[in-house]
Amino acid sequence: xxLLETRNLTAFYGDFQALYGIDMMLDKxxxxxxxxxxxxGKSTFLKAVAGLIHxxxxxxxxxxxxxxxxxxxxxxxLGIALVPEGRRLFPSLTVEENLRIGAxxxxxxxxxxxxxxxxxxxxxxxxxxxxxxxxxGGQQQMAAIGRALMSNPRVLLCDEISLGLAPIIxxxxxAVLPQIKAEGTSVVLVEQDIVQAMRVADRVYCFQEGxxxxxxxxxxxxxxxxxxxYFGS
Amino acid sequence: MTGWLxxxxxxxxxxxxxxxxxxxxxxxxxVMRLVNLAHGDLIVLAAFVILVVADRLGLNPFVAxxxxxxxxxxxxxxxxxxxxxxxxxxxxxxxxxxTFGLSIIIQNGLLQLFSADSQRLRSGAIETASIPLGAGIAxxxxxxxxxxxxxAVIVVLNLIFYRTLIGRAFRATSDDLEVAQLMGIDHRRIxxxxxxxxxxxxxxxxxxxxxxxxxxxxxxxxxxxxxxxAVIIGGLGSFWGTLAGGIILGLAQTIGARIDPEWQILSGHxxxxxxxxxxxxxxxxxxxx
Numbered sequence: 001x002x003l004l005e006t007r008n009l010t011a012f013y014g015d016f017q018a019l020y021g022i023d024m025m026l027d028k029x030x031x032x033x034x035x036x037x038x039x040x041g042k043s044t045f046l047k048a049v050a051g052l053i054h055x056x057x058x059x060x061x062x063x064x065x066x067x068x069x070x071x072x073x074x075x076x077x078l079g080i081a082l083v084p085e086g087r088r089l090f091p092s093l094t095v096e097e098n099l100r101i102g103a104x105x106x107x108x109x110x111x112x113x114x115x116x117x118x119x120x121x122x123x124x125x126x127x128x129x130x131x132x133x134x135x136x137g138g139q140q141q142m143a144a145i146g147r148a149l150m151s152n153p154r155v156l157l158c159d160e161i162s163l164g165l166a167p168i169i170x171x172x173x174x175a176v177l178p179q180i181k182a183e184g185t186s187v188v189l190v191e192q193d194i195v196q197a198m199r200v201a202d203r204v205y206c207f208q209e210g211x212x213x214x215x216x217x218x219x220x221x222x223x224x225x226x227x228x229x230y231f232g233s
Numbered sequence: 234m235t236g237w238l239x240x241x242x243x244x245x246x247x248x249x250x251x252x253x254x255x256x257x258x259x260x261x262x263x264v265m266r267l268v269n270l271a272h273g274d275l276i277v278l279a280a281f282v283i284l285v286v287a288d289r290l291g292l293n294p295f296v297a298x299x300x301x302x303x304x305x306x307x308x309x310x311x312x313x314x315x316x317x318x319x320x321x322x323x324x325x326x327x328x329x330x331x332t333f334g335l336s337i338i339i340q341n342g343l344l345q346l347f348s349a350d351s352q353r354l355r356s357g358a359i360e361t362a363s364i365p366l367g368a369g370i371a372x373x374x375x376x377x378x379x380x381x382x383x384x385a386v387i388v389v390l391n392l393i394f395y396r397t398l399i400g401r402a403f404r405a406t407s408d409d410l411e412v413a414q415l416m417g418i419d420h421r422r423i424x425x426x427x428x429x430x431x432x433x434x435x436x437x438x439x440x441x442x443x444x445x446x447x448x449x450x451x452x453x454x455x456x457x458x459x460x461x462x463a464v465i466i467g468g469l470g471s472f473w474g475t476l477a478g479g480i481i482l483g484l485a486q487t488i489g490a491r492i493d494p495e496w497q498i499l500s501g502h503x504x505x506x507x508x509x510x511x512x513x514x515x516x517x518x519x520x521x522x
Binding site for chain 2: 050051052071072073074076077081082084088090091092093097100101102104105106147148151
């Protein structure tokens with residue numbers, strides 16, 4: 001049984017349909033990348049899984065149990081954590097408080113503690129008392145990932161964690177993924193940076209205008225296939 | 234000279250009362266961006282709750298208020314959970330309309346139950362007791378307790394906001410409602426807890442409202458106005474700013490009254506206007522709002 005599964009997942013913004021029947025599966029310890037152009041529905045997909053956008057009860061399953069209708073605050077307690085697009089740290093909380101609040105509703109036992117996050121991102125320990133708006137973009141992204149890890153998630157959903165960062169900083173941020181995977185955490189990466197995504201992912205899903213246009217293992221997919229799935233033919 | 238000094242002291246002490254009126258309003262706005270138009274009436278409602286508890290159980294109002302705390306916390310929690318949470322959203326109008334309606338309902342409900350007669354909380358000798366400061370100046374014990382209570386309330390609210398888990402959740406929810414939910418924070422519960430807390434603060438304000446002067450079911454909206462002015466003068470989102478705002482308002486009123494008794498209320502409003510013109514965001518706004 002997959003750890004996380006979506007079955008015929010649809011999502012709407014008012015009258016606008018953003019997702020059309022997405023089927024996805026994620027096994028324990030697996031890293032999956034979702035790629036696609038702007039507006040393809042990648043972020044919407046993560047938000048629907050995390051409970052920020054309403055979806056049908058049986059369209060999202062964790063360990064086979066339907067969770068689609070649950071609110072976001074309950075879904076994180078089932079071990080699904082989202083690193084939102086644009087980091088969205090809490091500006092009136094310090095770095096340490098941002099990390100600690102990640103464990104606010106923690107129900108899952110697991111390896112991630114404040115000390116562990118500080119070991120993985122030493123710079124956050126140095127800046128623990130700082131206001132988050134004073135951090136660099138890379139540091140903010142590390143804090144956002146650390147905050148999500150503090151809930152000890154079984155699935156970490158990452159929305160565009162490389163967006164707006166310099167390549168060398170992106171490498172720093174991505175360097176933590178092996179450590180997260182080593183703890184048995186599954187990862188879903190939403191990325192516009194296809195090369196980065198293909199390098200770390202076990203499997204790739206490509207979205208196009210709210211529909212699944214391609215899925216497969218990175219090594220088995222050809223350039224042409226991806227190009228067609230990404231941009232349409 | 235003594236008269237002016239007296240006016241200054243009186244103004245600062247009066248400011249304590251206004252800060253107490255305003256603290257609950259500031260708390261609610263800070264956590265959920267809700268402008269509670271029923272806040273003044275809630276203070277009057279709390280005064281009646283204290284009155285009933287004191288009368289029925291034959292207690293001093295200072296004891297009665299402690300018994301009223303859990304009752305008012307529960308009313309506040311339930312009000313937010315059952316009613317006000319449904320009105321919150323991207324549109325600012327529904328909560329304004331609903332709290333305005335609530336204000337009318339509370340006023341008329343209290344009129345029905347208690348009539349329009351003036352009421353007062355009685356606490357015996359302390360009401361008229363004063364402490365002489367020399368040079369012909371004395372401060373009343375109740376006004377002094379009002380200011381000290383206001384300071385205590387601000388200190389405790391700051392401790393709750395900056396030193397506790399629930400306070401961290403208050404700030405996170407205020408910063409970013411959506412991401413707060415991703416942290417496992419049930420925002421409806423957080424809002425209800427904040428409203429319960431605001432009711433407890435309103436109870437403290439109500440205690441001094443009832444000890445210092447007569448009250449009746451219709452005086453709520455004027456208290457709301459003072460509370461609102463104190464919050465705006467101080468700057469949204471800062472509890473110490475709210476205390477400063479209350480004191481500035483109190484000072485403006487007593488100084489105005491010293492010049493001409495008819496100017497008391499007007500000079501408070503003028504001070505409010507002056508601050509709005511010079512610092513539209515208030516004197517101590519929170520940096521990020």
